[in-house]
Amino acid sequence: MSEDNSGGSSDKRPSVEELREMSTEEAMIAGAEVDGVYLVHRRERFPIAGTRAERRAERTIAGVFILGFLSAIAFIVVFCGAVPYQWRLPGEGRAFHYFTPLLGAFLGLSLACMGIGLVLWAKWLMPEEEAVQDRHDGPSEEAAQLMTAATLTSGFHDMGVARRSMLKMTFGVAGGALGLVPLVALVGAMIKKPNRGKNESLFHTMFAKGVPLVYADGRRVSPNDLDAGGLATVFPGVEGGIRAGDSPTLLIRLRPGQVVKSRKGQNTFGWGEYVAYSKICTHAGCPASLYEQQTGRLLCPCHQSQFDVLQDAKPVFGPATRSLPKLPLGVETVGDTQYFVAMGDFPEAVGPAFWERP
8 A cells, every 4th residue: 555645534545556456436436535525434235236126226217217308308399289279260170279388297206207207216226325525635646536537437337227228228319209309390490492483582561552450369350349559469461460470460549639750651551540560579579569648658568668659669779770670551341330451461570680781
């Protein structure tokens, strides 16, 4: 045995030659004592390998890993379309309500099963031990490196990975499936092109000349629906229009005496005391729908951008730098009732101004 010059709590440490002669467990214990760690108690959970109790514990842990695997696969299946995610009108099915909760539940269950399985593995199958440790400082020499390696190797052997093929397989399968979850979510989010057809792109919505304005339940919007100073969220009355993310539009009825100072070329976009603007904030895409009718201010609650409706939705406060796009309005008469229709699409792209058009 040689002198310890590293500042440890033991006066002597094994030489490199002596360490090479020891078993892995003996080297681990020697390394622990040199580091000031003393094993007070250590015993195998199952001194006799392969007993019925050990196999039962192993099967239970494997079952937890399998449940984690199935949960990760369920997440992928739901994400890939097994559960509809697009909004539906009342009466067309409400299954889309479960899409996000199911994703969260399956991902959470998969992560929980992986954690619980590993904890049970350590608690039920790895050796039980108690240790005390002295604190000390000292450089790592070759002997210390060998003892540290022996400690890590002994810990790996204690896990029983080499002989627990069922746990190794189920843990690998569950971990692999869980690893696929972020990959599937990342790749899946990039597969679908944002363009909806050769004649539509990011710069166009489903509004067009003659397209009716409707509420979320599909009812058509009449000028008689709103009181002075009121507003409503409306959508293009075409197939899929209510589900399209760029469709939400604010229809506002001005108060008596209020006049909008229209932008160049848009002085005919309103209809009487009615104006309509995209509901999507031009800063980060949040719903700018908090309306103060006395001042004509629209507030976006996310980052506090304010738009002055009386200046044609010009940003007057906050991080937004571009006015809300304005929808040209008109009406058509059906029977004895007038209903709003769009007289065209928005003249500019809706939403955040990341395109920075010249």
